[in-house]
Amino acid sequence: MAKAPHVLVVEDEEALAQLLKYNLEKEGYRVSVAMDGEEALVIADESNPDLVVLDWMLPKAPGIEVCRRLRARQETRNTPIVMLTARGEESDRVRGLDMGADDYITKPFAMGELLARLRAVMRRIRPGLADDKVTCGDIIIDRVAHRVKRGxxxxxxxxxxxxxLDHLMQHPxxxxxxxxxxxAxxxxxxxxxxxxxxxxxGRLRKALMVGEEHDPIRTVRSAGYALDIEAA
Known part of the structure; x- marks a missing residue:
């Protein structure tokens, strides 16, 4: 049986680090946590994670420097990196991506959105590690079998x-x-x-809703459609 992908979470806010660890383990990942930049580099050197979730503001070595040094190492140069930050300025986003981050999400964020973004990065960078089943609420989509279940x-x-549905579930x-x-x-x-x-x-809604099941697709007037993870 293949090993679950290993995610390194680098976050100095302990409550958030533990919340990320809990949700990622629930998704089936193996998780290590580092509370500062130097510890992150040591763990990455020892374990070569499959994915790094990296906070921008860290003690000892800032996230942007950790990203740069991971990209400079042969073993981690292609490791997917998703940066977390409270800094929402466009220039910071560009700097993070220029330094080698694969994606960027600004705090505060919805956990469902973060998990979907991580799956998308894994599929894009390392398709062999990506889960072929995606779950949002009580909806499960299996890409390999081309099947969908609700409950x-x-x-x-x-x-x-x-x-x-696949596209909406990637971005709940x-x-x-x-x-x-x-x-798309x-x-x-x-x-x-x-x-x-x-x-x-309309056809998708009809298929997803039987009897008393609620509508997981939200129509936003003059804007479009979204999959509401709370309603799903």
């Missing part, structure tokens, strides 16, 4: 509805315009009318 019930979807809570969904699901080089999205969302 104990099998959900039968057409290929387009499957791709829409995020609102996507019809144009963004068209690009149909591709930017295919002409499809925006109202086609509404038709497929």
């Amino acid at each position: 104990q019930r099998e959900v039968h979807l057409g290929p387009t509805e499957f791709r829409i 809570g995020r609102v996507f315009s019809r144009e963004q969904l068209l690009d 699901v149909w591709g930017s080089d295919v002409y499809v009318e925006a109202r086609t999205v509404d038709v497929h969302i």
Whole structure:
């Protein structure tokens, strides 16, 4: 049986570090925690993690320096790094990405969004380590078997509805315009009318909702659609 991916969480705020550890372990990851930049580099050197969740503001060595040094090492030069920070300025985001971070999420964040972003980075950088099953609330999507379940019930979807749901589940809570969904699901080089999205969302809703089940898809007037993880 393959080993679960190893995530190194580097966060000096103990409550948040433990919350991240708990949620990541619940997702099936093995987790190590470092409380400062120097400890992070020692753990990374010893264990070569599969993914690093790295806070920007750290004692002993700041996150941006840890990122730079991880990228300079042969063993960790391709390790996915997601930076966490309370700094929301555009220049800081650019600096973090320029230094080699793969993604960037600003505090405070929803745990569901962070977990989805981590899965997306793992799929993009190291597809062999990414989980082929994604869970949001009581909805489970299995990409390999091309199956969807809600609770104990099998959900039968057409290929387009499957791709829409997959995309929404990768970014729970995020609102996507019809144009963004068209690009993500149909591709930017295919002409499809925006109202086609509404038709497929309607079919997806109908398949996901049986009896008293609540609607996990939120319509945002004049903006688009989102998958609400609380409602899912």
